[in-house]
Amino acid sequence: xxxxxxxxxxxxxxxxxxxxxxxxxxxxxxxxxxxxxxxxxxxxxxxxxxxxxxxxxxxxxxxxxxxxxxxxxxxxxxxxxxxxxxxxxxxxxxxxxxxxxxxxxxxxxxxxxxxxxxxxxxxxxxxxxxxxxxxxxxxxxxxxxxxxxxxxxxxxxxxxxxxxxxxxxxxxxxxxxxxxxxxxxxxxxxxxxxxxxxxxxxxxxxxxxxxxxxxxxxxxxxxxxxxxxxxxxxxxxxxxxxxxxxxxxxxxxxxxxxxxxxxxxxxxxxxxxxxxxxxxxxxxxxxxxxxxxxx
Amino acid sequence: xxxxxxxxxxxxxxxxxxxxxxxxxxxxxxxxxxxxxxxxxxxxxxxxxxxxxxxxxxxxxxxxxxxxxxxxxxxxxxxxxxxxxxxxxxxxxxxxxxxxxxxxxxxxxxxxxxxxxxxxxxxxxxxxxxxxxxxxxxxxxxxxxxxxxxxxxxxxxxxxxxxxxxxxxxxxxxxxxxxxxxxxxxxxxxxxxxxxxxxxxxxxxxxxxxxxxxxxxxxxxxxxxxxxxxxxxxxxxxxxxxxxxxxxxxxxxxxxxxxxxxxxxxxxxxxxxxxxxxxxxxx
Amino acid sequence: xxxxxxxxxxxxxxxxxxxxxxxxxxxxxxxxxxxxxxxxxxxxxxxxxxxxxxxxxxxxxxxxxxxxxxxxxxxxxxxxxxxxxxxxxxxxxxxxxxxxxxxxxxxxxxxxxxxxxxxxxxxxxxxxxxxxxxxxxxxxxxxxxxxxxxxxxxxxxxxxxxxxxxxxxxxxxxxxxxxxxxxxxxxxxxxxxxxxxxxxxxxxxxxxxxxxxxxxxxxxxxxxxxxxxxxxxxxxxxxxxxxxxxxxxxxxxxxxxxxxxxxxxxxxxxxxxxxxxxxxxxxxxxxxxxxxxxxxxxxxxxxxxxxxxxxxxxxxxxxxxxxxxxxxxxxxxxxxxxxxxxxxxxxxxxxxxxxxxxxx
Numbered sequence: 057x058x059x060x061x062x063x064x065x066x067x068x069x070x071x072x073x074x075x076x077x078x079x080x081x082x083x084x085x086x087x088x089x090x091x092x093x094x095x096x097x098x099x100x101x102x103x104x105x106x107x108x109x110x111x112x113x114x115x116x117x118x119x120x121x122x123x124x125x126x127x128x129x130x131x132x133x134x135x136x137x138x139x140x141x142x143x144x145x146x147x148x149x150x151x152x153x154x155x156x157x158x159x160x161x162x163x164x165x166x167x168x169x170x171x172x173x174x175x176x177x178x179x180x181x182x183x184x185x186x187x188x189x190x191x192x193x194x195x196x197x198x199x200x201x202x203x204x205x206x207x208x209x210x211x212x213x214x215x216x217x218x219x220x221x222x223x224x225x226x227x228x229x230x231x232x233x234x235x236x237x238x239x240x241x242x243x244x245x246x247x248x249x250x251x252x253x254x255x256x257x258x259x260x261x262x263x264x265x266x267x268x269x270x271x272x273x274x275x276x277x278x279x280x281x282x283x284x285x286x287x288x289x290x291x292x293x294x295x296x297x298x299x300x301x302x303x304x305x306x307x308x309x310x311x312x313x314x315x316x317x318x319x320x321x322x323x324x325x326x327x328x329x330x331x332x333x334x335x336x337x338x339x340x341x342x343x344x345x346x347x348x349x350x351x
Numbered sequence: 352x353x354x355x356x357x358x359x360x361x362x363x364x365x366x367x368x369x370x371x372x373x374x375x376x377x378x379x380x381x382x383x384x385x386x387x388x389x390x391x392x393x394x395x396x397x398x399x400x401x402x403x404x405x406x407x408x409x410x411x412x413x414x415x416x417x418x419x420x421x422x423x424x425x426x427x428x429x430x431x432x433x434x435x436x437x438x439x440x441x442x443x444x445x446x447x448x449x450x451x452x453x454x455x456x457x458x459x460x461x462x463x464x465x466x467x468x469x470x471x472x473x474x475x476x477x478x479x480x481x482x483x484x485x486x487x488x489x490x491x492x493x494x495x496x497x498x499x500x501x502x503x504x505x506x507x508x509x510x511x512x513x514x515x516x517x518x519x520x521x522x523x524x525x526x527x528x529x530x531x532x533x534x535x536x537x538x539x540x541x542x543x544x545x546x547x548x549x550x551x552x553x554x555x556x557x558x559x560x561x562x563x564x565x566x567x568x569x570x571x572x573x574x575x576x577x578x579x580x581x582x583x584x585x586x587x588x589x590x591x592x593x594x595x596x597x598x599x600x601x602x603x604x605x606x607x608x609x610x611x612x613x614x615x616x617x618x619x620x621x622x623x624x625x626x627x628x629x630x631x632x633x634x
Numbered sequence: 635x636x637x638x639x640x641x642x643x644x645x646x647x648x649x650x651x652x653x654x655x656x657x658x659x660x661x662x663x664x665x666x667x668x669x670x671x672x673x674x675x676x677x678x679x680x681x682x683x684x685x686x687x688x689x690x691x692x693x694x695x696x697x698x699x700x701x702x703x704x705x706x707x708x709x710x711x712x713x714x715x716x717x718x719x720x721x722x723x724x725x726x727x728x729x730x731x732x733x734x735x736x737x738x739x740x741x742x743x744x745x746x747x748x749x750x751x752x753x754x755x756x757x758x759x760x761x762x763x764x765x766x767x768x769x770x771x772x773x774x775x776x777x778x779x780x781x782x783x784x785x786x787x788x789x790x791x792x793x794x795x796x797x798x799x800x801x802x803x804x805x806x807x808x809x810x811x812x813x814x815x816x817x818x819x820x821x822x823x824x825x826x827x828x829x830x831x832x833x834x835x836x837x838x839x840x841x842x843x844x845x846x847x848x849x850x851x852x853x854x855x856x857x858x859x860x861x862x863x864x865x866x867x868x869x870x871x872x873x874x875x876x877x878x879x880x881x882x883x884x885x886x887x888x889x890x891x892x893x894x895x896x897x898x899x900x901x902x903x904x905x906x907x908x909x910x911x912x913x914x915x916x917x918x919x920x921x922x923x924x925x926x927x928x929x930x931x932x933x934x935x936x937x938x939x940x941x942x943x944x945x946x947x948x949x950x951x952x953x954x955x956x957x958x959x960x961x962x963x964x965x966x967x968x969x970x971x972x973x974x975x976x977x978x979x980x981x982x983x984x985x986x987x988x989x990x991x992x993x994x
Binding site for chain 2: 067073146154165172176180182186189225229233286288307314315320324331
Binding site: 243248249254255256259264 | 687688708713719725735782786
């Protein structure tokens with residue numbers, strides 16, 4: 057084969073294995089999820105019957121599902137808002153060197169780096185109904201009643217707040233680190249020019265520096281939304297979706313229905329409700345990446 | 352006037368320290384708590400009258416002994432290590448050539464294909480796990496480590512390709528051109544020149560792939576049912592119980608052991624990781 | 635009244651190991667264009683940044699308008715600065731960039747736009763107001779930076795090498811525009827550059843700096859014709875002044891003052907570049923063996939060695955207008971001369987200017 061001919065198939069030969077692998081293990085299941093959701097598949101079932109949208113209909117009528125759908129949005133939006141504010145403040149505190157910065161960075165990274173299941177079980181112990189250290193402190197400070205302290209994982213409202221806070225705790229380091237990278241990308245003389253132009257700290261921050269970092273903050277938020285919206289681990293470990301399914305989210309409900317409940321079709325239908333959000337986020341990411349390339 | 356400036360500076364510094372303290376405690380406290388719980392004697396641990404922040408009785412290694420001697424923890428560590436090594440191998444084998452090809456050999460649509468690959472990273476396990484559980488059963492891999500060894504590369508490969516593409520892009524083309532003028536084929540230049548130069552990038556991919564494996568929960572929970580075949584991420588929160596009772600002491604010790612190594616490794620390679628996520632958004 | 639003054643201004647880095655600026659005393663006049671000239675590392679930019687308030691001095695005082703401003707933030711000093719990269723805010727339009735300082739002053743929107751229009755028309759960029767910086771050329775960006783600077787009508791302009799990012803052709807015309815602009819607004823300007831041509835062309839006075847200290851302050855004519863030490867003598871002028879060691883002095887003469895004796899005797903056309911008064915001697919004769927020649931179009935530069943006499947074997951450079959058609963082949967020996975009055979003498983050890991010394 058001529059040298060040029062050899063060249064031309066080298067590229068595809070090098071990347072096709074990876075692409076095929078990913079297509080097989082992501083693309084195929086993706087299609088199958090759609091097929092299951094409009095069929096009647098159960099664990100152990102052999103045939104396949106098309107049932108149209110009846111799975112979706114039954115899912116939508118289920119109040120637990122509607123609760124899970126609303127929870128998914130509430131948890132994601134709340135935790136991401138908290139993460140956004142917190143990560144910006146923390147990044148501001150970390151961007152200039154100070155003694156011990158490396159150690160602080162290591163410390164604040166731990167919630168993201170440790171497996172989220174490990175972090176969640178750690179929080180489960182901290183929020184334990186009997187032995188919670190939080191309650192111990194609050195009782196000592198006379199802020200709560202020693203005989204009926206708050207059940208952080210046992211009361212619906214508190215359980216929701218707990219889930220939101222654990223998500224925030226888990227995602228904060230990731231956003232912080234990305235926003236820190238955004239800070240280092242601002243050329244030094246632009247904030248200086250703003251200072252000479254008469255802008256003090258907060259005006260500089262809100263009118264010059266943060267707007268310049270918007271593309272990067274975008275990236276952090278979009279990733280954060282995806283990771284939080286599609287996560288089932290925190291809910292599964294903290295509350296198992298309880299008390300009484302009040303903290304279920306779409307992914308955890310899909311798990312309980314499809315795997316533990318063996319109703320693959322209905323589980324698939326539930327999990328498909330994740331897709332619209334993913335599509336929107338992917339589109340937003342592509343758009344901001346395209347804009348970044350244009351500049 | 353000078354006094355006003357000094358006072359402003361001092362206030363700024365105080366706010367700075369307070370902020371750092373607040374976040375360090377808020378984010379790090381659970382790990383401190385894991386340390387304390389791991390070494391506290393049970394009577395001390397479960398006594399509500401004791402101050403939980405200090406050791407009221409002498410610390411003990413009992414929980415560690417229990418963890419290593421009477422649970423499957425060591426087995427889980429071994430399982431995770433084995434799965435990690437296999438997944439890293441598969442990922443490197445597929446992702447390194449793919450990233451190189453997409454950077455060098457494909458022109459503009461190669462970049463777009465790279466973005467497409469990265470987008471697959473956004474497809475969550477919680478969407479795919481139901482069909483995948485069926486596929487895994489069909490392949491006869493259920494309740495075995497091989498299920499996750501086969502499935503994990505589906506998300507480690509996209510991430511690694513993205514990371515490596517950013518890395519390869521920073522190597523000047525002239526290097527390989529010079530090698531080819533000297534008589535090597537493109538593939539030889541890739542093997543003998545590009546890979547050795549990229550060792551730090553490849554090492555980064557190894558570290559991050561390994562941490563992705565250790566952090567994963569959904570697939571392991573879905574595909575593997577028996578405790579003996581589980582990984583650390585699922586075994587510790589789910590199987591370190593007797594009935595309804597959690598053995599918190601051992602549990603927290605297990606968490607600590609599971610969390611710290613990845614923490615240290617990740618911290619060392621953080622900058623590369625950020626570069627991977629932000630290439631394209633930061634100019 | 636002096637607009638800007640510095641007294642013994644010093645900036646040390648690395649716990650005192652690196653003296654970026656050492657003991658600088660400076661006084662600028664109202665409306666003048668003062669150039670800080672020096673090679674990189676001379677401290678000129680650090681000095682400018684200290685005046686701006688972006689760098690804190692280690693010791694010494696800075697006064698603006700008679701007031702000590704050491705403890706004032708840049709905002710409080712009523713200055714404007716143009717950075718080398720122009721530092722335009724990339725996410726704002728040209729109008730947004732120009733009005734930003736006025737917003738910081740909490741000016742009303744109508745006022746802001748009026749002033750912005752005035753500044754934009756002064757710099758001829760009124761048609762660019764809706765564009766973003768990334769859509770502008772280098773020259774246009776510079777004008778936007780200037781507009782943003784004057785819109786607040788500051789007491790002092792600080793410019794940090796604003797022409798170095800433009801390509802050579804653009805630089806010359808931009809330089810002229812800048813000079814005219816400064817004359818028109820008549821604001822005291824401090825201008826940092828490493829380019830001595832810019833300094834000579836634009837400055838009312840030049841502050842020549844090296845390694846953190848001021849070597850000389852004077853008009854372009856003063857620093858060129860009357861340098862205070864060998865550094866100033868060689869930094870200004872291209873090619874640099876010839877410096878030849880002799881006993882315990884260094885003798886210096888500029889290449890354009892070193893020419894063939896045929897230019898003197900009425901034989902060949904009397905060159906126009908010797909002033910009438912200097913056609914008389916006394917002249918110091920020097921034999922010159924030509925090494926090689928550079929023909930630069932309007933000028934010719936000859937490189938070679940002196941032959942015999944007090945400076946035997948030392949290299950020297952001669953520079954003459956191309957209107958002299960004589961040929962100077964390599965290795966040829968010629969009779970050259972320098973007018974005694976054009977010789978400058980420097981102390982051999984310190985490099986500072988000393989009195990004339992007779993040469994044998």
